[in-house]
Amino acid sequence: xxxxxxxxxxxxxxxxxxxxxxxxxxxxxxxxxxxxxxxxxxxxxxxxxxxxxxxxxxxxxxxxxxxxxxxxxxxxxxxxxxxxxxxxxxxxxxxxxxxxxxxxxxxxxxxxxxxxxxxxxxxxxxxxxxxxxxxxxxxxxxxxxxxxxxxxxxxxxxxxxxxxxxxxxxxxxxxxxxxxxxxxxxxxxxxxxxxxxxxxxxxxxxxxxxxxxxxxxxxxxxxxxxxxxxxxxxxxxxxxxxxxxxxxxxxxxxxxxxxxxxxx
Numbered sequence: 001x002x003x004x005x006x007x008x009x010x011x012x013x014x015x016x017x018x019x020x021x022x023x024x025x026x027x028x029x030x031x032x033x034x035x036x037x038x039x040x041x042x043x044x045x046x047x048x049x050x051x052x053x054x055x056x057x058x059x060x061x062x063x064x065x066x067x068x069x070x071x072x073x074x075x076x077x078x079x080x081x082x083x084x085x086x087x088x089x090x091x092x093x094x095x096x097x098x099x100x101x102x103x104x105x106x107x108x109x110x111x112x113x114x115x116x117x118x119x120x121x122x123x124x125x126x127x128x129x130x131x132x133x134x135x136x137x138x139x140x141x142x143x144x145x146x147x148x149x150x151x152x153x154x155x156x157x158x159x160x161x162x163x164x165x166x167x168x169x170x171x172x173x174x175x176x177x178x179x180x181x182x183x184x185x186x187x188x189x190x191x192x193x194x195x196x197x198x199x200x201x202x203x204x205x206x207x208x209x210x211x212x213x214x215x216x217x218x219x220x221x222x223x224x225x226x227x228x229x230x231x232x233x234x235x236x237x238x239x240x241x242x243x244x245x246x247x248x249x250x251x252x253x254x255x256x257x258x259x260x261x262x263x264x
Contacts, residue, residue, distance in 0.1 A: 006037045011221040015228025018053040021167030021248045026112040044209035047202045052222040054195045056229025087152035088193045109263040115162030116256030123249035126171045135179035150176045180240045
């Protein structure tokens with residue numbers, strides 16, 4: 001029963017933080033450590049419940065996902081899929097080349113805390129820059145291949161634990177000239193191939209820790225992450241339509257300092 005309660009808590013944390021610019025990795029590390037849910041089995045669980053979050057955003061955009069899947073013969077759909085592939089490629093290539101190094105040397109609470117704090121200050125800088133420059137792209141359908149490539153380059157920074165994939169792609173979108181809502185939506189769509197590929201790869205590497213006896217535990221975390229992600233995506237889009245990302249910057253800095261104190 002205690003394990004199921006932990007699964008629910010971690011599922012909520014995953015669903016809440018995966019698509020916000022606050023680093024789901026950092027939150028799962030500190031919450032998992034607080035709950036005493038650590039080790040290789042816990043890492044495999046955290047990887048698995050990411051699939052719940054991915055399916056959550058796919059469910060929210062199910063009409064558009066179906067249109068893309070069934071409309072490959074139409075030019076707008078092909079162009080959008082091409083843009084997602086272009087944005088996906090840089091992190092995929094660099095991630096494959098550096099995966100072992102990142103897992104071995106950079107996955108620690110201290111590096112995550114530093115990335116959280118630095119990322120928070122960068123959000124302030126980028127928000128200020130975006131306020132003066134404004135946006136030239138107000139729909140994901142207006143994104144060009146060059147714009148997609150720039151966002152893809154920004155996504156490579158999320159390979160550093162604690163940076164936040166959502167934070168890197170959204171801020172990269174703002175620097176590229178996307179509006180806040182457009183940058184957020186493009187980040188959501190880009191999460192689908194990126195997180196699917198990364199999660200399935202990590203699950204394959206951790207397959208020895210996937211046991212039939214943990215089926216209920218993994219299923220509970222998966223479902224909770226799915227439901228939470230659906231509500232978070234909906235609420236976050238409403239928020240960014242009217243507000244800046246500065247509150248998330250303050251949160252990242254505060255949470256990063258908390259992580260430093262907690263583990264030191």
